[in-house]
Amino acid sequence: MVNNTNWSIDNVHSEIAFKVKHMMISTVTGHFEDFEATAKTDGDNFNNVIINFSAKTASINTKNKDRDAHLKSDDFFNSEKFPEMKFVSKSFDGEHLIGDLTIRDVTKEITLDADFNGIAVDPYGQTKAGFEITGQLNRKDFNLTWSEVTEAGSIVVSDKVKLVVDVQFIKQA
Template identity: 55%
Template sequence: MATTKWVVDPTHSEVQFKVKHLMISTVTGYFTKFNAEVETEGDDFTKATSIVFTADVDSINTNNEQRDTHLKSADFFDAENHNQVRFEGKSFEKVGEDEYKLHGDLTIRNTTKPVTVNVEFGGVVVDPYGQTKAGFTVTGKINRKDFGLTWNAVTEAGSVVVSDEIKLNSDIQLVKQG
């Protein structure tokens, strides 16, 4: 069967994360520059032969320049030495009607760990311009300390400033190539 290549449509996709701040509120951040490429057998994503996602650490945006600078520093992502977050999918497993588990390896700061995320498949359609597109919502959680993002501080009352758990939420639209 022929290999089909799919690439991200960045104008119809977003990559978001959420983290608890002072354990009383949530801060949302985005990567504004990212890429995803998928190769499948035909149009069957469960037969993906390659799934690669990257995000440019320097594009992190939490709507606060001071916080973004801190996140890019050696305290967190160390963008100067580790400019990308990378996910390489290993398998795309169907678990429900339009529900899947995506298993793969996530690399942050040269630390690679296996990660499983939930994927809701929105379907495949042809847009008004004749392009075939596939849509996905990806959700999951990681522990930031597993990837060397260990900076923290404690308030006078003993609360931590940043939670260890990071919630991931992305909406990805892929465009069929060729």
């Protein structure tokens, strides 16, 4: 594959979100506000696209300043020491996006479900491509190990984290 067409993420039309159980009775949703991604394809063919993604861990937003501060601390992301999380794809077969995810100082291969929603030209003449990507990971696999148990025995934060990623790429001239 040549991979000679470059695409960059359209941040205005993209969201990098996650969901995690809180006390095993409710779900907290958060997202990263500062992220970048590029894609390399063979023309407009996204089979085996090469995607490079990074997000600033300090840009985490769960709509609660105290919780966000805790997530930025060494109990979780340690944003000061590990300012970015990264994903580099290895393969895409039209349904599964496989790549290496790095959080903190740990890199692991993950497989994500990926729906390629196609390509369209917007009213300004820009060619765009859209994906809906979902998956899950165990946060403890990436040294996000903080854990507490309530008096009633409920786990405060689940180990399982669901990823919900909606991205739109813009074809570069």
